[in-house]
Amino acid sequence: MGLRKDFLAHKNKTMESFNLVSTDISNINLNLVNLRTMLASVEDRISDFSGKIQKLNEALDKCGADIMLQRSNEAVVTSTINDINSSISEINESLKSHENTLDDFASSNAIVSQKAASNTNSLNKILPSSKSQSAKIRKMSSALKESQDNIKKVRNLISKKLRSIKRADAEFEAKLRSQRRRMAQLNGKIELNAGRKISVRRASRRTAKPIARKVITKKVTPRKTVTTIKTPKRTITKTVTSKKTVTKKVTPKRKEVYEVIKEKNPLI
Numbered sequence: 001m002g003l004r005k006d007f008l009a010h011k012n013k014t015m016e017s018f019n020l021v022s023t024d025i026s027n028i029n030l031n032l033v034n035l036r037t038m039l040a041s042v043e044d045r046i047s048d049f050s051g052k053i054q055k056l057n058e059a060l061d062k063c064g065a066d067i068m069l070q071r072s073n074e075a076v077v078t079s080t081i082n083d084i085n086s087s088i089s090e091i092n093e094s095l096k097s098h099e100n101t102l103d104d105f106a107s108s109n110a111i112v113s114q115k116a117a118s119n120t121n122s123l124n125k126i127l128p129s130s131k132s133q134s135a136k137i138r139k140m141s142s143a144l145k146e147s148q149d150n151i152k153k154v155r156n157l158i159s160k161k162l163r164s165i166k167r168a169d170a171e172f173e174a175k176l177r178s179q180r181r182r183m184a185q186l187n188g189k190i191e192l193n194a195g196r197k198i199s200v201r202r203a204s205r206r207t208a209k210p211i212a213r214k215v216i217t218k219k220v221t222p223r224k225t226v227t228t229i230k231t232p233k234r235t236i237t238k239t240v241t242s243k244k245t246v247t248k249k250v251t252p253k254r255k256e257v258y259e260v261i262k263e264k265n266p267l268i
Helices: 002-097 102-207
Strands: 215-220 224-230 235-241 244-250 255-261
Touching: 002 102
Parallel strands: none
Antiparallel strands: 215 224, 224 235, 235 244, 244 255
């Protein structure tokens, strides 16, 4: 009975430890599912950020193309101004050389000055547009920096969560190892206790033999089966054959014999 109690106690403890382990595993699975959902959301955000970054890159490329066009226009304007300046210098030289044709040259000079004024007006129109485009480029660069900072923050959060998951896994493995050690220790104790009890029982059997109060013997032959039951108060002998059954009861005071004959075709 003591060994059985120890076995039941060990069984209960093992069931409790396995229940605890199953709860820990279920909690870890839930945490992993939550982390997977969080990682999926983070990946979606990162994909959104990458799409925005691509759009910003495309806008930057467009702005760069516009700036290149503006620079080319400015180069054209500067070349025209240089041409005008060269023409003005030529006109001045012609004025010095030809004093008689001042009126004609004055009219041509007025035309050239009008052209120069129109060119200066066009330059003044081009400058604010270039300034607005430079401001847009600055805003886009600041937005790029903010998106890069957000991506760095998300990566840091993911690394921290992965570290916490690794720590939890290590703690769970340590718990499993400690529980296995405890189970091995309990099994060793139970085996030691079982060996001691079996040795004590064998020694008791060798020292004191129990007194048999009831002895049952059975003898089987091809023709009959004899069963004897001996007790301190009576002896019962039952003989069974193919034709009849005889029961004999012997007590210290009286003797009884019962005989039952088997018939092949009994009357109904």
